[in-house]
Amino acid sequence: MAIDQATLDTLATLAIEVPSWAYGNSGTRFKVFTLPGGPRDPFEKIDDAAQVNALTGLAPAVSLHIPWDKVDDWDALGAHAKDRGVRIGTINSNVFQDDDYRLGSLCNPDPRVRRKAIDHHLECIEIMHATGVQDLKIWLADGTNYPGQDDLRARQDRLAEGLRAIYDALGEKQRLVLEYKFFEPAFYHMDVPDWGTSLTHCLALGEKASVCLDTGHHAPGTNIEFIVTQLLRHGRLGSFDFNSRFYADDDLIVGAADPFQLFRILYEVVRGGGLDPESGLVFMLDQCHNIEPKIPGQIRSVLNVQEMLARALLIDRAALSAAQQAGDVLGANQVYMDAFYTDVRADLKQWRESRGLPADPMAAYAASGYAQQIEADRVGGAQASWGA
Numbered sequence: 285m286a287i288d289q290a291t292l293d294t295l296a297t298l299a300i301e302v303p304s305w306a307y308g309n310s311g312t313r314f315k316v317f318t319l320p321g322g323p324r325d326p327f328e329k330i331d332d333a334a335q336v337n338a339l340t341g342l343a344p345a346v347s348l349h350i351p352w353d354k355v356d357d358w359d360a361l362g363a364h365a366k367d368r369g370v371r372i373g374t375i376n377s378n379v380f381q382d383d384d385y386r387l388g389s390l391c392n393p394d395p396r397v398r399r400k401a402i403d404h405h406l407e408c409i410e411i412m413h414a415t416g417v418q419d420l421k422i423w424l425a426d427g428t429n430y431p432g433q434d435d436l437r438a439r440q441d442r443l444a445e446g447l448r449a450i451y452d453a454l455g456e457k458q459r460l461v462l463e464y465k466f467f468e469p470a471f472y473h474m475d476v477p478d479w480g481t482s483l484t485h486c487l488a489l490g491e492k493a494s495v496c497l498d499t500g501h502h503a504p505g506t507n508i509e510f511i512v513t514q515l516l517r518h519g520r521l522g523s524f525d526f527n528s529r530f531y532a533d534d535d536l537i538v539g540a541a542d543p544f545q546l547f548r549i550l551y552e553v554v555r556g557g558g559l560d561p562e563s564g565l566v567f568m569l570d571q572c573h574n575i576e577p578k579i580p581g582q583i584r585s586v587l588n589v590q591e592m593l594a595r596a597l598l599i600d601r602a603a604l605s606a607a608q609q610a611g612d613v614l615g616a617n618q619v620y621m622d623a624f625y626t627d628v629r630a631d632l633k634q635w636r637e638s639r640g641l642p643a644d645p646m647a648a649y650a651a652s653g654y655a656q657q658i659e660a661d662r663v664g665g666a667q668a669s670w671g672a
């Protein structure tokens with residue numbers, strides 16, 4: 285066995301929030317494909333998400349998007365989640381799908397629209413109180429398409445003002461995580477394009493504000509693990525939105541496009557103390573499964589994170605440090621790469637079995653009959669879709 289017990293114990297603390305929207309239909313601007321058995325409401329999304337946790341033991345929380353997942357009775361949704369062995373996780377606001385937000389939300393030149401965007405976040409905070417949720421995740425589609433379209437500086441001032449109003453409404457134990465994205469839907473500039481902008485606003489807001497790093501929101505070639513290091517060093521990495529990309533915000537399965545990048549990111553998490561509960565770092569997926577079945581797509585995703593974390597934990601940190609101190613360039617790199625190339629799959633199978641989980645969650649899902657059951661049961665009604 286390559287993995288020792290201490291490492292397995294550390295691995296056992298891994299908890300990944302899955303996004304409710306991953307279970308609904310999704311696609312591109314060219315086509316949204318409909319798959320049979322899709323969930324029709326947040327209760328059914330939670331049912332599907334609970335399968336991922338039941339088979340992997342890795343996904344105890346489901347992140348919701350408001351208003352997509354709004355229900356009349358939050359107690360009932362919370363109880364439903366509990367009954368299925370999961371809980372409600374991060375609440376994501378949505379100020380990008382209303383005609384009023386054509387020129388932005390918190391940065392919009394019109395004070396009425398800014399007020400509306402703030403009020404939406406206050407409603408999200410009410411939902412967080414009703415569901416006992418800690419984190420409000422804010423991603424803004426705000427930006428401009430043409431130089432001169434709006435005043436870049438004034439938009440930052442409006443942003444700071446709006447975030448302040450939201451931040452001040454947070455409860456004692458609640459947090460705000462501010463996500464950045466370098467382009468899309470705006471193409472000339474985004475108002476929160478990078479970690480520096482997000483961090484600057486978070487530092488101005490106070491201790492309860494931190495940065496959300498979506499792995500798909502960087503220019504090609506960006507050294508994401510360096511950003512992880514910086515943010516952890518400042519105690520301001522609030523959460524990850526994991527996914528992977530080849531070109532833009534592809535939202536593909538985490539670790540699929542570049543497993544080595546995921547390994548490097550997770551090593552910096554380990555190195556930076558991101559696994560300590562006090563760090564407050566939350567792991568989330570932000571993915572869509574456009575052509576593949578959703579539940580196995582999510583199972584594969586959380587397993588990829590677990591596998592790369594196991595490998596990152598295998599780095600011999602004493603040997604690495606010794607080589608680094610000695611200026612042994614190739615030796616240090618070899619210690620690092622040895623861990624990456626270690627196959628941990630057999631150990632993880634054993635680990636799962638020792639916890640009463642299926643050794644192969646993908647196979648267990650396929651054999652469970654759940655897919656056939658929801659296809660038969662979920663007849664009628666409108667299937668949930670990204671953006672609906």
Ligand code: PSV
Pocket residue numbers: 305376423463465498525533570
């Ligand atoms: C924006 O691209 C984003 O990453 C934000 O996290 C949104 O909330 C999410 O996607 C919606 O899928």
Ligand code: MN
Pocket residue numbers: 423463498525570
């Ligand atoms: Mn995201």
